[in-house]
Amino acid sequence: MPLLHHAGALGDFVLSLPFLRGLCRDFPRATWTLACPEEHAALVARVFPHERRVAPGAAELAPLAAPAFDPGRIAALLDRHGGLCGFLPRAADLEALARALRPELPVRLTEPLACAAAAGRPIEEIVGPGSFAIGRDELPPLEFGIDPLAFLGSRPRDRVAWIHPGASSPAKAAPRERLAALARVLEARGFTVGWIRGPVEAERGDDRPPEPCLDRPSLVLLAHTIACAHLYVGNDSGPTHLAAALGVPTVAVHVVPNPAWRPRGERVVVVEGERGLDALPLDAVPGT
Secondary structure, eight states: OOEEEOOOOHHHHHHTHHHHHHHHHHOTTOOOEEESOHHHHHHTTTTSOOSEEEOTTOGGGGGGTSSSOOHHHHHHHHHHHTOEEEEOTTHHHHHHHHHHHOTTSOEEEEOOHHHHHHTTOOHHHHHOSSOOOOOGGGSOOOGGGOOTTGGGTTSOOSSEEEEEOOOSSGGGSOOHHHHHHHHHHHHHTTOEEEEEEOHHHHHHTOOOOOSSEEESOOHHHHHHHHHTOSEEEEESSHHHHHHHHTTOOEEEEESSOOGGGOOOSTTEEEEESTTGGGGOOGGGSTTO
16 A cells, blocks of 8 residues: 655645656556545545545654654555655655665655745656646535535526635735725626635634635535636635636736746636736636
8 A cells, every 4th residue: 555645735736636647547556545634635535546544744654754764664664555655855865765675666756846846847847747637527526415606695606706815825815905806897797706715814814705705615615616617716826726727717816926836727827916917808818
């Protein structure tokens, strides 16, 4: 049961989809243990089938975080799991050690995406060839027949747009008044506009967006809700990468230009700077 380690944030996880698909292709008989945030594991249960989940900080994985790799402890970890793949600091040194210790086991390691991209390596070079897309049929089912658009109430559902004003850092968030102005333009074009509030914004005490608002949904519910949209607008954040992967027409607002981390997809428009939305040619956005 090889171990796949991926402790990255949601955006990193979405951008690693080609890497995950490559493992499934190259090791078709493997039964995987997945070390990542629980919600990320639930999201990719169909994309990357696995039999066991473990927290990235679990005690059994402590040898991977030690200041110096202990060959005996790394060998024991390899024997327990039957291989080691994923995104880890000091990946080159760890991979060389693991291959020397257990050359017969699957070992494929690379640096965490944030580290590799900061060093100037293209994301595509890190994760390998393959699709960044998630098919709607690849999403795990919602429990209890939950309606992902229930928060809209009786509002029309035939043309919906979601706006997510949050980001991991306030410095990456577009001014709320510009998003509100865009919402008015979209409503004038016949869209029902809904807002999304994530747990990071709630914990930080950011103002709650206007109604209708999907407030702190689970990641699986968020994915299904985004998949129903005809347009998604968001900052440089994980949900924006998710929208692009789901094939939803996406406007990604990069207040701080960050081309390496642009969402991948054929229906993505990236605008840069605090005033980027002001010059957004809506007619050029798919779905509008």
